[in-house]
Amino acid sequence: MGRIFKYGDDVNTDVLFPGKHTYTVTDPQEMAQHALEDLDPEFATKVKPGDIIVAGKNFGCGSSREQAVLALKYSGVAAVIAESFARIYYRNCINSALPALALPEAARALNSGDEAEVDLAAGVVRTSRGEYTFAPFPPEVQAILDAGGLIEYLRDRFAK
Amino acid sequence: MGKTFSEKVFSGKAGRDVRAGEIVTLEPDYILTHDNTAAILRKLPEIGATRLKYPERAVVVLDHVTPAADSTHAANHKSIREFVADQGIHNFYDVGRGVCHQIMVEEHYAYPGRLILGSDSHTTTAGAVGAFAAGIGRTEAAGIWVTGELWLRCPDTMRIVFRGKLRRFASSKDLALTIIGRIGADGALYRAVEFSCETGDQFSISDRMALCNLAAEMGAKNGYFAPDETVAEFLGETRNEFRHLRSDPDAQYVEELAFNLAEVEPVVAAPHAVDNIHPVGDLAGKRIDQALVGTCTNGRIEDLRSAANVLTGRTVASHVRLLVFPASAKVYRQALEEGIVRTLLDAGAVWMNPGCGPCLGAHEGALAPGEVCISTANRNFKGRMGHPDSEIYLASPATVAASAIKGEIASPEEYF
Known part of the structure; x- marks a missing residue:
């Protein structure tokens, strides 16, 4: 199971990945080093593959920048569970195949130090505080997740 | 229905009912x-x-x-x-x-x-x-x-x-x-x-x-x-x-x-969230270092007129940089024709090129640690305009202009 990093409401894209880096930092590992740097400067050094971010309402509000998703993905984050997501961020998660789950009950119950894992196929989050189920994604979304992201989905489409 | x-x-x-x-x-x-x-x-x-x-x-x-x-x-x-x-x-x-x-x-x-x-x-x-x-x-x-x-x-x-x-x-x-x-x-x-x-x-x-x-x-x-x-x-x-x-x-x-x-x-969005709204009077007296009129939110001719109305015959406080970013070349030209460029220049403003300016913190007026900016832009997230220890307050062009004159957050009401 992954460890949980818990944050509050309205975690915005500028703290997820500062705007000043958006046109200059393109390397995935370097992007990961800036993840959450203006909210939790230690995050980049503490995070391990499989860890999960849990947050409150409106996660990812602000800019449309995909680095705000990619920085977490390249850090090894396995999923983000929040009470709700800002809509472009949610789309960017799908397009980067980073599971984003709007589960208010789980988001409120889980805390830093808890452990969890997401079983996408079964539609369940198993945690040290119990299990939380979620509805399947719409077919349009599932197809992108299944391909491993929008680039891969489009690549399959163009290869045909 | x-x-x-x-x-x-x-x-x-x-091409069908949605x-x-x-x-x-x-x-x-x-x-x-x-x-x-x-x-x-x-x-x-x-x-x-x-x-x-x-x-x-x-x-x-x-x-x-x-x-x-x-x-x-x-x-x-x-x-x-x-x-x-x-x-x-x-x-x-x-x-x-x-x-x-x-x-x-x-x-x-x-x-x-x-x-x-x-x-x-x-x-x-x-x-x-x-x-x-x-x-x-x-x-x-x-x-x-x-x-x-x-x-x-x-x-x-x-x-x-x-x-x-x-x-x-x-x-x-x-x-x-x-x-x-x-x-x-x-x-x-x-x-x-x-x-x-x-x-x-x-x-x-x-x-x-x-x-x-x-x-x-x-x-x-x-x-x-x-x-x-x-x-x-x-x-x-x-x-x-x-x-x-x-x-x-x-x-x-x-x-x-x-x-x-x-x-x-007149209201102000205080750091570091756009929904942290206060009447401008509640924040009056907060010292500022930079004032910004422009961006996609408020860089149109109407916004520049509003700032110019407040700043006509007045000057920006000596410790404040007032940066003006027209939203387009067309807006810039209109401001030139209406005498707004001169008015704001006389008041001590710095005219910048049409564009996003420092709104996303990359250039043209990024903030140092501890600095405070009042801006007509649309986001005041922590670190957005430069250093994470800087502060951004969001307001109308008139409020930004009034604050630039006073050198601290101020209501535009007395200038109308």
């Missing part, structure tokens, strides 16, 4: 990208595609870090220029033409009933003239370039009704911030926001753009005013042929809110 504006646009594009909540794949009329075009074009080889399906639907505007702040940005811009030439993209606006959202409206890409998608969260601005306009991600923009289409969920609609009349010293920016303060930064999450005024056509295109721009800060998918006579006149139409796009009287709204315009007062 009648349809909302969004349901009508989606149904028209899909209702809120349904997911449909649609072809946008335009896909807007800016400096991030450099990153988007690099996705084409990853996808395995080489050409844009509809180059005439791409609009590319360089505005975010213009002129290039360093050689990395310069190389990005260069790659974009080569790309648009190679792909035959004619809707290209190079350094200095304006902020992308201003260009979309000014150049009439935004048009009633059109579906406009852009790889920038404030693409919602185009709803001011009755377009359905929403922000998307970069990879999605690449996808639209090569396939011409994208899946979208038809949003529920939240209706915000205005009654009464704004007082002279209160503006559409104060109104937008007041709404955000009431409903919160996620108050319109996933929704369309329909703005309407029951007491006459008192909202200019500029006002509407400010409100639709800030709909993004309410969490909205899109914001819009139904296209009326003001829109028809702006577009040079002799008659309003857009009435069919209005939401039907029996359309279903998920929420309706009303605001009395006469009660709107």
Whole structure:
């Protein structure tokens, strides 16, 4: 199971990945080093593959920048569970195949130090505080997740 | 059951009845990208595609870090220029033409009933003239370039009704911030926001753009005013042929809110959230280092006039830098013709080139640790305009101008 990093409401894209880096930092590992740097400067050094971010309402509000998703993905984050997501961020998660789950009950119950894992196929989050189920994604979304992201989905489409 | 504006646009594009909540794949009329075009074009080889399906639907505007702040940005811009030439993209606006959202409206890409998608969260601005306009991600923009289409969920609609009349010293920016303060930064999450005024056509295109721009800060998918006579006149139409796009009287709204315009007062969004709204009087006396008039939110001629009205015959406090960013070259020229350039220059302002300026913290006025900026922009997130230990307060052009004079946050009321 992954460890949980818990944050509050309205975690915005500028703290997820500062705007000043958006046109200059393109390397995935370097992007990961800036993840959450203006909210939790230690995050980049503490995070391990499989860890999960849990947050409150409106996660990812602000800019449309995909680095705000990619920085977490390249850090090894396995999923983000929040009470709700800002809509472009949610789309960017799908397009980067980073599971984003709007589960208010789980988001409120889980805390830093808890452990969890997401079983996408079964539609369940198993945690040290119990299990939380979620509805399947719409077919349009599932197809992108299944391909491993929008680039891969489009690549399959163009290869045909 | 009648349809909302969004349901009508989606149904028209899909060629069948579409209702809120349904997911449909649609072809946008335009896909807007800016400096991030450099990153988007690099996705084409990853996808395995080489050409844009509809180059005439791409609009590319360089505005975010213009002129290039360093050689990395310069190389990005260069790659974009080569790309648009190679792909035959004619809707290209190079350094200095304006902020992308201003260009979309000014150049009439935004048009009633059109579906406009852009790889920038404030693409919602185009709803001011009755377009359905929403922000998307970069990879999605690449996808639209090569396939011409994208899946979208038809949003529920939240209706915000205005009654009464704004007082002279209160503006559409104060109104937008007041709404955000009431409903919160996620108050319109996933929704369309329909703005309407029951007491006459008192909202200019500029006002509407400010409100639709800030709909993004309410969490909205899109914001819009139904296209009326003001829109028809702006577009040079002799008659309003857009009435069919209005939401039907029996359309279903998920929420309706009303605001009395006469009660709107100058407000400020304090750090580090756009919904942290306070009456300007509560923050009066807060010392500032920088004041900014401009950006896609408030860089239009009406905004510059508002700042000039306050600053005529007055000077900016000696410890304050007042930076002015016209939203486009057209706005800049108009300001020159109206004498606003001189007025603000005499007051001690620094005129900057049309573009996004320091709004995203990359150049042209980034903040040092501990510095405070009052800005007409739309975001005050921690670290956005430079150092994480700096502070951004958001306000109207008049409030920013009044604060620049006093050297501290101040109400514009006494200058009217």
